[in-house]
Structures are given as structure tokens and as C-alpha cells.
Amino acid sequence: MGMLDGKVAIITGAGRGLGREEALLMAKEGCNLLINDLGASTDGSGEGKVADDVVKEVKALGVNAVANYDSVTDFQKTGGMIKQAIDELGGLDIVINNAGILRDRMIFNMTEAEFDAVIAVHLKGTFNMCRHTSAYYRQTGKTNPNFQGRIINTASDAGLLGNLGQSNYGAAKAGIAAMTIILAGELRKYSTVNCIVPVARTRLTVEATPQTAPIMKKMDETGFDIFNPRNVAPMVVFLASDAAKKITGEVFRVVGDKVYVFRGWHTVNKIENNNQVWTPQQLVERVQSELMKGLPKQQTMMDSIGQLVKM
DSSP, X not given: OOTTTTOEEEETTTTSHHHXXXXXXXXXXXXXEEEEOOOOOTTSOOOOOTHHHHHHHHHTTTSOEEEEOOOTTOHHHHHHHHHHHHHHHSOOOEEEOOOOOOOOOOTTTOOHHHHHHHHIIIIIHHHHHHHHHHHHHHHHHHHOTTOOEEEEEEOOHIIIIIOTTOHHHHHHHHHHHHHHHHHHHHTTXXXXXXXXXXXXXXXXXHTSOTTTHHHHTOOOTTOOOTTOGGGTHHHHHHHHSGGGTTOOSOXXXXXXXXXXXXXXXXXXXXXOOXXXXXXXXXXXXXXXXXXXXXXXXXXXXXXXXXXXXXX
């Protein structure tokens, strides 16, 4: 008996990499799947039907599956994706927002189109899917009090810790983490909403990000393939299952054999001025000497990866 027997899920960007691994493990656990993938290159250009290959793999595991080739940036077509899952697979229980592209550039060279394209796929695409999914979950929950859907979003250390050259991607991923926390409160009656932060070997971390490509091929001292995208899928299955019904509004990093839980922005120090308005001169005297004193070093994405393998 599988953890997801009889469930229906949509996975965006599921034609390759993380999405494909998530789909295969979910299928092994009995989940029926709508496999969405535009089939584009890492920068979002072009299209193809790579979703068809994953549909064949999933069906070979004994569950039902259908393909969808639409872009998550299109509000109307994402609504159609939800309708396709309901019409062709009999309902919708789980949505995994995984689709993504990269157009890296230092901010002084980044074009408006490069910024807009990345925000559109990651942040707006996640909104589009969550908007239509939540409406269906809410309607279903009103008629079936026992119904509880699942939404699993995908963020990145590039947004939560920062990474040079990825102000568009990082801003989108930080926004997705914040959206997750907000939606968890809004949808508490009808769905859990959680977020994963995968660190894995995919087209985006190898083909599109040359600085991380050599790292992604490294093993640990035991020979364990830390960055295999297959390592991320079990956490997704868990969050999609009934076993995770009490977990919502959380952001988890998943890499190798490790799962971390994040907590977002929080105060680490403060100064006060005895109920008086600060003067700039007072702040000159006290910000560096008191407020900034002894603060922990801000961790970067590369720091995080460096803790996993010898750089």
C-alpha cells in the first residue's frame, strides 16, 4: 500500500530533473499525475514535449498520468491545468510548483526582460497555480469537511541566503517562501502549504550555472551522491501525504541525506533611545558600536554548499 494511493497531483516542470524524480517516487506511492512541462531550455525559450516521456515512465509504474505543455506564466492556462486534472484524473489533491528558469546577470547588466521572465515563471507562476488550486480546494472543502489538499512550493538558497548574479531568481524564490507562509494561514481550513529548498544537480545548477557545475558532480567522503535530485523526492512525498497533515507554513531545505527547517527574518539585536526620537548623530554613535556588535556572519548560498563538500 502506497502513501499516496488514489491521490491526484499536478507537478509543474516535471519533464526533467527534480520534477521528474518527484513524479516517479509519487507514482511508486500510488499517485496519479498530471505532468506539466513547457519543454523549454533553461532560459525559458523554446518548447517541446518532454512531459510525454515522464508520463510513459509513470504509467509503467501502474498509475494513471496525463501530459500538459502549458506555461505556468499564463493565468488562464494554469486554471485549465487544474481543470484537466479534475476532468481526466478525477480530482486534485496535491500541487507541486517546481517549474523554473534562469537568466543570471549582475544587476548592472540585467535587462528588464531578463528580470521579468524569471519573476513570471517562478513567482507569478507559483501564484497562478496557487490561486486556481486554492479556489478548487476551498470549494471542495466546503462540501467535504474531511478534505485537505496539499500545496508544495519550491524556493532556493539563492533567495533565502543570497547568490551573486541572481537578483531576479533570488527575489522570486524569497517571494515564494514568503507566499508559502502567508497562504498557509489563508488556506488552513482547506490545505497545507509548505515549501522545499532543494540543493541538487539539475539543468539549472549545471548547464545554466557554471560556478556550481563542478560542485554538483562531487561525492562525499563515503561516495554518497549528495546532489542527486532523487534525494529530494522522499520529502516531497512525505509532505504530500496524510502523514504531514499537521505540518503547514514551513520551509525545508533538502540536500543529500539532510533535511533542515528554516525560520525566516527575525530580529537578532536592538538598541533603544529612552522613548525619544533618534538623532542621526546618536545613530552614528550607537549603530556600529552596539546594534551591529557581535552579530553572526550572514550565510551565503555558497557557504551552505561548502559545508556539504570540500570546495
